[in-house]
Structures are given as structure tokens and as C-alpha cells.
Amino acid sequence: MSERLIGSCIFGQSGGPTAVINASAYGVIKAALEAEEITKVYGAAYGIKGVLNDELYVMDEEDPEELKLLMNTPSSELGSCRYKMADPAEDDSDYKRILEIFTKYNVRYFFYNGGNDSMDTCSKISRYLESVGYPCRVIGVPKTVDNDLYGTDHCPGFGSAAKYIATTCMEIGKDARVYSGGVITVVEIMGRHAGWLAASSALATAYGSGPDLIYLPEIGFDMDRFLSDVDRVYREKGKALIAVSEGIHYADGSFVSEAKTSASDGFGHVQLGGLASMLADVIHRHTGAKTRGIELSLTQRCAAHLASKTDLEEAVGAGREAVRLAVSGMTGKMVAFERDMSGGSYCCKHVMVPLSTVANYEKKIPLDWINAEGNGLKAPFLDYVRPLIQGEPERPTVDSLPRYASLRKVLADQ
Amino acid sequence: MSERLIGSCIFGQSGGPTAVINASAYGVIKAALEAEEITKVYGAAYGIKGVLNDELYVMDEEDPEELKLLMNTPSSELGSCRYKMADPAEDDSDYKRILEIFTKYNVRYFFYNGGNDSMDTCSKISRYLESVGYPCRVIGVPKTVDNDLYGTDHCPGFGSAAKYIATTCMEIGKDARVYSGGVITVVEIMGRHAGWLAASSALATAYGSGPDLIYLPEIGFDMDRFLSDVDRVYREKGKALIAVSEGIHYADGSFVSEAKTSASDGFGHVQLGGLASMLADVIHRHTGAKTRGIELSLTQRCAAHLASKTDLEEAVGAGREAVRLAVSGMTGKMVAFERDMSGGSYCCKHVMVPLSTVANYEKKIPLDWINAEGNGLKAPFLDYVRPLIQGEPERPTVDSLPRYASLRKVLADQ
Numbered sequence A, B: 001m002s003e004r005l006i007g008s009c010i011f012g013q014s015g016g017p018t019a020v021i022n023a024s025a026y027g028v029i030k031a032a033l034e035a036e037e038i039t040k041v042y043g044a045a046y047g048i049k050g051v052l053n054d055e056l057y058v059m060d061e062e063d064p065e066e067l068k069l070l071m072n073t074p075s076s077e078l079g080s081c082r083y084k085m086a087d088p089a090e091d092d093s094d095y096k097r098i099l100e101i102f103t104k105y106n107v108r109y110f111f112y113n114g115g116n117d118s119m120d121t122c123s124k125i126s127r128y129l130e131s132v133g134y135p136c137r138v139i140g141v142p143k144t145v146d147n148d149l150y151g152t153d154h155c156p157g158f159g160s161a162a163k164y165i166a167t168t169c170m171e172i173g174k175d176a177r178v179y180s181g182g183v184i185t186v187v188e189i190m191g192r193h194a195g196w197l198a199a200s201s202a203l204a205t206a207y208g209s210g211p212d213l214i215y216l217p218e219i220g221f222d223m224d225r226f227l228s229d230v231d232r233v234y235r236e237k238g239k240a241l242i243a244v245s246e247g248i249h250y251a252d253g254s255f256v257s258e259a260k261t262s263a264s265d266g267f268g269h270v271q272l273g274g275l276a277s278m279l280a281d282v283i284h285r286h287t288g289a290k291t292r293g294i295e296l297s298l299t300q301r302c303a304a305h306l307a308s309k310t311d312l313e314e315a316v317g318a319g320r321e322a323v324r325l326a327v328s329g330m331t332g333k334m335v336a337f338e339r340d341m342s343g344g345s346y347c348c349k350h351v352m353v354p355l356s357t358v359a360n361y362e363k364k365i366p367l368d369w370i371n372a373e374g375n376g377l378k379a380p381f382l383d384y385v386r387p388l389i390q391g392e393p394e395r396p397t398v399d400s401l402p403r404y405a406s407l408r409k410v411l412a413d414q
Helices: A021-034 A048-052 A064-072 A093-104 A116-131 A156-173 A199-208 A223-237 A273-287 A309-327 A379-389 B021-034 B047-054 B064-072 B095-106 B116-131 B158-175 B201-206 B223-237 B275-287 B310-325 B379-389
Strands: A007-013 A038-044 A056-058 A107-114 A136-142 A183-189 A213-215 A239-245 A289-295 A333-340 A345-354 B006-013 B038-044 B056-058 B107-114 B135-140 B184-188 B214-217 B239-247 B290-295 B333-340 B347-354
Touching: A007 A021, A007 A048, A021 A038, A021 A064, A021 A107, A021 A136, A021 A309, A038 A048, A038 A107, A038 A289, A048 B184, A056 B064, A093 A107, A093 A116, A107 A116, A107 A309, A116 A136, A136 A309, A156 A183, A156 A199, A156 A239, A156 A309, A156 A379, A183 A273, A199 A239, A199 A379, A213 A223, A223 A273, A223 B310, A239 A273, A273 A289, A309 A345, A309 A379, A333 B214, A379 B116, B006 B021, B006 B047, B021 B038, B021 B064, B021 B135, B021 B310, B038 B047, B038 B107, B047 B095, B095 B107, B107 B116, B107 B310, B116 B135, B135 B310, B158 B184, B158 B201, B158 B239, B158 B310, B184 B275, B201 B379, B214 B223, B223 B239, B223 B275, B239 B275, B275 B290, B310 B333, B310 B347, B310 B379
Parallel strands: A007 A038, A007 A107, A107 A136, A136 A333, A183 A239, A183 A289, A213 A239, B006 B038, B006 B107, B107 B135, B135 B333, B184 B239, B184 B290, B214 B239
Antiparallel strands: A038 A056, A333 A345, B038 B056, B333 B347
């Protein structure tokens, strides 16, 4: 049994926003406020930057009802950052500063909510504090719409984004086929290195109105094969709807979005604008068809109005679990999810993964979940993603518009 | 009292899709199936084209439960068209063909669901049939996300699109302000000639998380003033969120989306891509700030998952009313809405407008609803739009994804 550690905690949010990262914030903050061992709960303004800048909000000062509304609020309410910590062996100034702040506020618990880079930050801080003999429990709370975190079945944020993408692609599927004339529509979906989000558009197809073709970064992109696929669908159906991951790349690793179009297509123009409009342009030149490019953009990662109840509850649960485990003595871990289908239906339990093994790996879609042609998903992927999008959470509204949390954000005395 | 007219009816959908045009379809079809005077109910494939091509679906053959699901189904389920009818004085071939088809199927009722151009079609057909002495009652059912139809307080389709735009802008508002660093985000919203949709983003601001500046086609665009507005907001807040109508244009009428950037800004580059990314680029060059352009694209007009219950019920009601009035003897009219606030709350009643007065006029936002600076909306606009977005309709789902209508689409014997 671990020693009882008494002191305050800091919670921070890091990396890109999601529909449910604030639900994890709620889980951490609520559990920390309830924990006897935790004397004060601070929220860092803009992630680790708020620690470095001594900009901490006192969460004890917040109205509990407003805190609860964090579950209905997209994006990172405390502010986020993309901040890469140096290797402490090379430059330990940030770490010294963190130690100074932690000492100043008697911080004994640190919870950091983010993706790969954030777990790297978390891991480095954890090891540094250990190396200098400062007792502090450090736990990572996973978050990323990209679903590319290693060591966990899936990641909070992904299920809600997948649900938004599937629903939106169903709607676009209906809209893009409304006229008798031919049209080819390209939808660009987030995912720089892993195709989980674009792959989720396969749900739309499975449920009756989705893309005919899906291209992922897991498979090297070949423009000739792509154009031939599109051509075939267009000739068969008179229309085509295509979903592409923003991260699709040629065999040499260069992103399609950044490259000139393949010389073999006879178009060597430098393209401006997004991937969707670039591909729409290439297809138009190739087929003569009317084309349209659609980029789902930010809306796909922050669409709280379509949050998955499963995702939201798991996000809250991961936050609570982080506090529970830290208080019970654990440190240097990330809360991860293990899927349990042994009862015949989806069930998810928490497991702990060492931070050091999570950081800086990217989990991709298993290749045997992608069809042989490299332009669609197979049943195991649908079985994987389906449980993650289930359920509609309660959505507080005012005049039929979302009611978001309104925090006081009282700064800690400096 | 009018003569009782017995015969079949044709219903057609025309123009761009909306989240609730199929709800009007349901209203028309259900009421027509119930009407004693109507012997058979045909749905035209791809609007008036389906009449010209003798491609009619027999709605009597559909499962009533699937028809009901039309209320949950975005886009135009029977197919739509953008087809401009000739002046019959110059070329009456289409009209002769329509008369031939109407005679063949003993069509005595024609319901056409669409916007300005569709009401023009409807009006021309009505007058032609009258001129040749073919008894047929022709009623227009309004539809357009653009809300620019003359003679009606508002238009089915607009309320749901406005709700989607407001909700999405609230989410983008949260996402676009998540980092401590400065960023300027431009959101492009539909509306070629009237700014109703872009203006609806003002709801997001009124409810706590929306654009700082809104630009509409009702006000001549001035790039210098625009950049100065953006600069001011950015300096004050460190971030800026800007909503623009796709139809903003310079004083000379040329669309900003099509023009080179103003020479007075010192950038004369030809721009590719959409308006949002073009303006983001101009702002970046002017301010040096990080910028992002977002085009809401098709998703804003077909987002049935965020449909307004008020809009949906009014769409169904307009369809039912069209049938009721036609059966009772009316012809050559469009079902319109009149707002009644006399009871202290929003109430809407049907009025009939001659088709000839609706066609080809575009209703714009009253200038006194736009602020003096021409970059935002005043309270009367919010009071106007608020009632139209209210309520959440029942949303049938399967596995948490929308369950759309699956029609048999049995073709009439040719």
C-alpha cells in the first residue's frame, strides 16, 4: 500500500480540441475536488504553458453546475497548447520552472489530458520529478480525435468525431446524389498519419448513404489507380462520392496535398487550396465530370452537438479513474481502454499503460481491416467503430442552442 | 364553392436540397393519399424533368412507415433539378409535353416544391394549362435555405439551416480560440444574393460563442474597411472569427470570390479555391497572423440531424395545406407564411400568394437590421430568426445513425 500523499493538483489540456476533452476535464476536476488527499484543484491555462507562466485557475472556486456543463462544451475550456518539451538532459530550464511552480503550490498530483505529444510531456515531467526526488503522482488522460494513441483500444474524442463524420457523410451522400446529372464529390477528412477518422465514413456507406471509395494514409496513394477507381464508379453509377484522409501520401512519403499532381496524369500544375479541391480539380480534368471538394475542417473535431454518449461517458470515466489511481499511489501511467466483448456485447475496462510506452508511437488501422483494393474498409473495422458512436447524451440548450459551461477562471494568487 | 375536381396528382421537388424539403414531400403525399378527390399520387423523378421524361413514381405503392421517415431524410428524395422553363410564347414544346403527360395520367393537381425558379416554373405551367383550358390546380410549396422568397415571412429549410449554422459557429468559436497564440478564422456561409444564412451566425455570438464580424451581400464589400475591422478585433482580442456570405461583392457588383484581391491592398495575385481561403490568405498577408478558412459547404443545407422542429412541422404543414387548398378549388398560388406575434409569442399562419408575384423576386435582409458598420446584425434580426430554429424533432436512428426513408420508387406504367 502506497504512502498517503497530501497536496494540491494541477490539471491541463493539451493538443487539438475534441468534442469530449472537457468531459475528461470534468471527470478529473470533480474527482479531485472530492478526493480527501487533494487540497486544492488547479486548472492550467493553455496546458503546460499555464504551469510555466504561473497561470492557474482555482477550480474550487467554480460553480458545480457550470463545471457539470463542461460535458456539453466542445474544445478545451481551459485552453490548450502544442508545446514540445526539451530533453531535460539537454535543457532542463522548463523542468526547473515546473518544479518551482509545483513546490510553490504544493502540487502532488499532475493530470495531463492529450495525445501522443502530451503523453511525451507527461512522461518527461514524471521522470524528471522522480529524478529530483520530488514526490508527485503524474497520470495521463488520453484524448485525440485521431485515435492513434498506442496502448489503448481507442481514445476519447474519436467516437464522437466518428459519429459526426458518419452522420455528415450520410447527409452529404444524400445531397451529392440529388440531381440526375453526373457529379463527383470529394470529402476531405482529418488524419495526418492514421486514417481512423476517414475510415469512419465507411459507417455512412454501411448505413445506406456514404462514400463509394475511401482512401487512407495506411495505403500508399497511386493517382492513376485512384483515377481509374473513380472513373469506374462514375461510369457505373453516374455519380461518385469519395472520402480521403488529409494524410494520404504517395509511396515516397510525400503528401498528396503538398505535391504537384502526378506527371503521369499529364497535369503538372501547382495546386493551391486544400486536398479536396485539388483532387476535385484533378478528377474534373481527367473525367470532364462536374466535381466538388468538401473539407470537413474543424467542425469534425468539435461537434459536441453530435457527441457519442459512450465516448462522453468514457471520457468522464478516464478522468475520474486518473484521480482514483493517483490517489491510490500510481504514477507515470496513462489511463487506457481495453475492449471486452466476452459478454457478447461491447464493454470497456480501464488498464494502465506506462507513459513511456505511449509517447511518440502512432497506432494505425490494421491493414487486414482495409479491402484488397485499398479503397474501402472491411467488416472488422465497422465492428470496431460501431460501439464507440452509440447513444445520445443529454444536451442542455437555451433556445435550442447549446448551453456551454461558463467558468469564472479565478486565477491563483501569484 | 369550386367544382369538385377528380384526378391524379403529381408532386415534384426542385432546386437545392434542404434538411426538410422531404418533410414537405411527406405533407403533400400524405394529404394527397388521404384526399378523396385525388385518385393516384405520383412523385416526379428529378422534378419537372420527371414529368418531361415520363418518369413518375407511384406513391400509393410506398410503405406508409417509410413515407413517414421522409421527415427524417435530408435532400430531395425523389430527385431534384435546376431546369429553367422557356417562355411559352417563344417555345412551348415543354408545355405541350407536360400537357400530354398530364392528360395521359389524368393529372388534375400539380404541386411543386422549390424556391424562386421553381415558383417561376410553377407559375408558367399554371398559366399555360389555363390558357389551353386544361383544368388542373397548381400550387407551389416554398422551400429554400436561402430564405429569399418573396411574399412569405420565411421559408421552410431556412430555420434548420440557420440552426445548423448557429450551432456549428458556436463550436467553431470554441475551437478557434483554444490556443493562446493569435489566429484569425474565416467561415464562408451559403447565400449568393441574400445574407440570411450568414446572418444566422449572429445567433452564435448572441449565445456566447460566435463570429466577431459578419459580412453580407446586402452591404457593398470594401476590402480596406474589412481589413481594418479584422485588424481592430485581432488587436483587441488576439483572435478573430469572421463569417462571410459567399455572395459578398464589391460596390460594382463583382463577387469578392471571383475578383482579384483589391489592388489597394498591394496584393494582385489571382486566387484559387474558395472565398474563405482567399480571404484568409489576404488577411494573413495584411496582418501576418495565422489564418484559417472554413467553408461550411453542402453540410449546412442538408443537416437533418440538427433540424428545427418548428421548421420541420411548418414544412409538413405547408405540404398538407397545398393539398387542402387545391382540393378546395385554389390554383396558381404558393403557400406562404405570415408571422403572428399578437399573442406575445411566435405563431405562424398560412396565407396564399399568387405564384406570379413570387417568381423571380429575391427578398433580402432589411437594411435596418444590419448594424451601422455593416459588419453585424441588430436585435430585430435575432428576434426574427430565433423562433424559426426552435425544438428538436424526433430523430429515428439505427445504431445511433440516422434512419432515412427507403422508398420503393415503383415507376408508373408507361
